[in-house]
Amino acid sequence: MELLERAPVELKNAFLRVLGSLGVPEGMLAILSAVLIIGTVIGVFLGLFALMSVMERKILARVQNRYGPNRAGPFGLFQPVADGIKMLTKEDLVPRAADKVVHFLAPVVMMVPALLVLAILPYGRDMVPVELESGILFFFAVGAGTEVAIFMAGWASNNKYSVLGAMRAIAQMISYEIPLVISAVTAAMIAGSLSPSVIVAAQGGFAAGFLPHWFVTTPWGFTAALLFYIGALAESNRSPFDLPEGESELVAGHLTEYSGFKYATFFMAEYIGMFAICGMFVTLFLGGWQAPLPFLTVVPSWIWFFGKVCFVAFTMVWVRATLPRLRVDHLLAFAWKFLLPMSFAAFLSAACWHYAGRGPAAWFLSLVVVGIPYLVLGLSFTSRFSVSRRTYLFSE
C-alpha cells in the first residue's frame, strides 16, 4: 500500500534516474521532470474528460430510464473515440463575416486557463505539481481568462445569438464569481493559508475517532460548500445555469458558429475546467486527498482525491438531470440577492466558529449564524417565487 501511495512519484524518479545514469545533464532532468508531471496531469484529465463525456450521457439516460450509449465497444466505452473521430473529420466552418483571427484564437484562449489551473491542485500526499503560496488566488485569477475566451468566441462569430450568449455568460460568470470566491475564502481563512496543500492538511484527522475534520462537516463549511458548488456550476456553465448555451433561445450561444475541432476544443476545455473546479471543491471542503474513515487511510491518497472528484462530477450530472434551466433575471437575482448575502453569512459564521473555540458550542453558534439568514432569505425567496397551483380551465 505504501508503495502504491508513492507509485506515481517513484515511477517518475526511477525514470529520471535511468536517464541520469545515461548522462543527461542535471538541468535537463529538471525540465524533463516538469514535462513528465505536466504530461501525466493533462493525460489523466483528458482521460477523465473522455470517461465523463460517455458517463454523463449514460447517467442522464439512466435517470430517464434509458440505456444510453452502449454500442461503441464494451458498454459503449469507446464512444469518446467515435466522437473524436467525428469531430476531427467534420468541416471547420468560419463565417464569412467573422473576425477570423479572434475566431481562431478563442478556443485556444479557452484551453489555456483550463489547463493552467490544474497546476495547483494537490492530487495526493506530497503530490502538488506547483506548490504555490497563493494557490487559491492563482486558481481564480487564471480562471478569469475563461471569460475573455467566451467573449472572444461570441463576438468574433459575428452572430447575434453568439453575442447574446457571450454577454449572458460574462454576466453570469462575473456575478457568480463573487459568492464563489467569498466561500472559498472562508475555507482559506479557517486554514490560515491560501495554499491548497495547507488547506487540505488543515482538514486531516478525525473527531471522535471516525468523523473526518473536513470543512463540510461544520455548518459554515456546509453552507460555504453549497455556495461554492452552486457557483462552480455557474462558472463552468453547467445546467441549471447553462443559459449561455440555452439551445431553446440562443441556438448554442457563443458556440453557435463553431464546428469540428474548434468546437471539440471548447467542449474539452469546459469539461477540464469543470473537473478543475470539482478538484478545487474537493480540496477546499471535502478534505482533498484525506480518507473519509480512519481505517481507509491505507488506500492511496490520490485514489481518494480522484474518487471524490468523480463523485462531485457525478452529482453535477445528477443536478443536470434534475433541475430545469433558470430564467436570466432569476439567475442574476439569485446570485445577488441570495448567494451573496449567504456567502457573507457563511463568512461570519466561520469567524464565529473559529473564535468560539471550534468545539460543539462553536458548532451550534455557527449553525445559528448561518441558519437565520438562510431561513429569512429562503422564505422571502420562496414567497416571492411561489407558484400557485395550476388550474385547468377545460379539463376535469
Place this chain on the structure above:
Amino acid sequence: MNFPGIGLLKGFVVTARNFLGSYVEKDRLTTRQYPEERPKLPENSRSFPFLVFDGEDPEAGMRCVACKICEKECPPQCIYIIQDRDAAGKPLKRPRIFDIDISVCMSCQICVEVCPFESIRMDTDYELSSFDRFGSLVLDKSKLLKSNAYYHGIHPTEASETDARIEADRKKKEAAAAAKAEAARKATAEKAAKAAHPPEETK
C-alpha cells in the same frame, strides 16, 4: 409554508430513484436493443412493393404482364415499366424493365390494390439503408422478384386468400373455357350432324 430548499431535495430524490431503479427493475427500461432484439412485426405491416412469381424460375413464373396500371396509378410515380418485345417487335406479355425507386415510394399500397394480376405485393423488409443514395435504392426486376413462397412467409393470410382467388379465377376461366369448348364442340357436332343428316324438310 415549506422549509426553503425542500422542493429541490424532493426533485433530487425522484431522479435518484429513477437512476437506481433503472438498474434494479428491468421493466423500467423500455428501450428495445434493436439489432439484437427485433420487434415482431404485425402481419399486415408493409414497407415497399415487390413482384410475386410462381414456381421456381422468376422469369417464367412472373405474374406481371406489363399492363402498366400500377405505373399510371402510382401517386409519386416511382414505378417505371418497359414492355418486352420479341425479335419481330411484337409486344410480349411481360416487362423488360420493371424499376421501383423506393426512395420515392410512399408505401401507399395503391399499386397493390389496382393490380389485376395479383402480381405486385407489399414487402415487410425495412433494413434497406445503403451508402449509395442513387444506385441501390432503385430496385430493378431482379431485386423485386420474390417467390410466392416468400410471400406466404411474410403475409400468410393474405397470400392464401390471393392464391384462393387466383385458383377460383383459374377455375372460373377453365369452366368458362370448358363451357365455351363444350358449346363449340356442340355447335360443331350439330353442324356436322346437320351436314351428315340434312333435314329433310328443307328439301
Place this chain on the structure above:
Amino acid sequence: MICESLKTCFDDPGKFLGEWFVLLPALVLLLAAAAAVVLRNLIHATLCLTLSFIALGILFIALGAEFVGFVQLLVYVGAVAMLIVFAILLTRPERLAKSDTALSGLGPAGGALAGFVTLGVLLGFLFTSPIAKKSLPGPASAPVAEIGHALMGDYKAALIVVGVLLTAALVGAAVLAMEDKNS
C-alpha cells in the same frame, strides 16, 4: 557567446529561462499596449489591452510580487476588461464606424507628439538619474502571510478606506447605470 548560452540552455534550462524570462512579458506588454492605443476597432483594442494586462501580471510575478500579479490578473482581466467589453457592447452605437475612427482634441499627430514629449522628458530624467543604475539585488518575494499581516496591521486604515471606496463605487455605479423609471 551564442554557443555558451546554448550550452547553458542545455545544461541548466531553468536558469537560462529565468534570466531571459522577464524580457518576454515586457515585450508582449509593449506590443499589446501599442496595439491597444493604435487599433481602430474598439473590441480589438480592448482585447489587446487585456493581453497587456496579462503581460503586466506575468511581469509582476516574474519580479517576485506573486500576490500582486495574481490580483492584477483577477481584477484587470476578470473584472475591468470584462467591464469595458460590456460597456462597448451596451453602448454599441449605430455609428460604431464613426466612433471607431473619430479623432479629436489634438488628433493623432498631436497625441503622439504629446506622448513623445512626455516620454522624452521621462527618459531624459531616467538616464541622468543615479538611482536608475541600480542593478538587481538578491531574490525578493512578498509572502502572502506578511502582506495579510501588513494589511491588517500598519495599513488597516487604508484598507478600510479602500473598502468604503469600493462599496461607494459599487453603489454609485449601480445608481448611475440604473434605468430611470420616470423617463
Place this chain on the structure above:
Amino acid sequence: MTLQILLALSAILFAFGLAAILSRSNAIMILIGIELMLGAANLNFIAFWRFSGNPSDLTGVLFAIFSIAVAAAEAAVGLAIIILVHRRIQSVEVDDASNLKG
C-alpha cells in the same frame, strides 16, 4: 537587468496611455488609456520595491494592491457614467457631451 529597463518600460507605457487619451475622442478609448497609465504606475511601484534591496518592506507591494483596487472602482464608475451618457445623448464621444443641460 537594471531598474532602468523597468522604468523605461513603465515610461513608454505611460506615454502610450497619454497619447491615447489626448488623441482619441471615444470615451472608452480614453478609459483604456487611463488603465494603461495606472498599469505603468503599478509597474513603477513593483520595480522600486524589487530594487529597493529591502523586500521585507512591503510598502511598494501594498501600494500597488491599493492602486489596483482604486483602479477597479474607477473603471466601474467610469463605465457606468459612459453608459449613462450614452443613454442620454446616444453617443460615447466626449466631444458630443458638451452640453451642461443633461
